[in-house]
Amino acid sequence: MHHVTHVPLAGAFGGGGLFGIGYAMGVLEGLREQGIDLSTAPMVGTSAGSWAAAATALGVDFDQLAALDVPRFPDPRSGVLANSARRVFGNAMRGNVHAIACALPRLRRTELDGAKFPLSTIVAASSAVPGLLAPQRIEGRWYIDGGVRSGVSVDLAAPANLLIVIAPLAGAMFGPFNNLVERNTDREIDAWKKSCSGTVRLFAPSAATAKIATFPHHLFDKDRAIEAYARGRQEIREK
Numbered sequence: 001m002h003h004v005t006h007v008p009l010a011g012a013f014g015g016g017g018l019f020g021i022g023y024a025m026g027v028l029e030g031l032r033e034q035g036i037d038l039s040t041a042p043m044v045g046t047s048a049g050s051w052a053a054a055a056t057a058l059g060v061d062f063d064q065l066a067a068l069d070v071p072r073f074p075d076p077r078s079g080v081l082a083n084s085a086r087r088v089f090g091n092a093m094r095g096n097v098h099a100i101a102c103a104l105p106r107l108r109r110t111e112l113d114g115a116k117f118p119l120s121t122i123v124a125a126s127s128a129v130p131g132l133l134a135p136q137r138i139e140g141r142w143y144i145d146g147g148v149r150s151g152v153s154v155d156l157a158a159p160a161n162l163l164i165v166i167a168p169l170a171g172a173m174f175g176p177f178n179n180l181v182e183r184n185t186d187r188e189i190d191a192w193k194k195s196c197s198g199t200v201r202l203f204a205p206s207a208a209t210a211k212i213a214t215f216p217h218h219l220f221d222k223d224r225a226i227e228a229y230a231r232g233r234q235e236i237r238e239k
Helices: 017-033 048-058 062-066 080-089 119-126 176-196 216-220 222-238
Strands: 007-013 043-046 097-103 108-113 136-138 141-145 160-166 199-203
Touching (some): 007 048, 017 062, 017 160, 017 222, 043 048, 048 062, 048 097, 048 119, 062 222, 080 119, 097 119, 108 119, 119 136, 176 199, 199 222
Parallel strands (some): 007 160, 160 199
Antiparallel strands (some): 136 141
């Protein structure tokens, strides 16, 4: 993505399954209550983060996302995820939303522009977890989950005075795995700061929130996602 000028506010939201969607939406709602509204800000979203970005841009609340049926995993049927996303996002497009996906076969990290493609399509591409969900086809090319290459892709965020980073799999999540996500996210934040000279606010689950999902399969449990939403919102209120 090529940017010329800084914007006041931007966002970069990472993956984390249904838990990640819940946590990110809770944080975003908590920030909105404090007067920080990203609905028109440029946002890059990876996997779960792309759902949060699309929902924020379109004014779709978490209850609407939580009402969707969760696909059975694994589900190899093509289009399942896009059809689910279309139920809440329709065919809407928004230029302030970019979803990060990996293009097959070489897994090239790619920004999919919400001004060019429906948000439901790019969200499906960004969150097509290998082995669980089928790749998403866009203009003859197949894409899978952007988290294969980077958990958050902070380095692709727009230059801004303030960048809101939400990393649902960093912080206290999953022991050694969270360390990997956290180190990579920290490197990307450093790269973004050097390039953009803005301020970053990083949000990751507290130890108490992390206990909601103590094993990887918990990330795809809707009840835990609903709890993560409440916890994420509460974390902001307590800061």
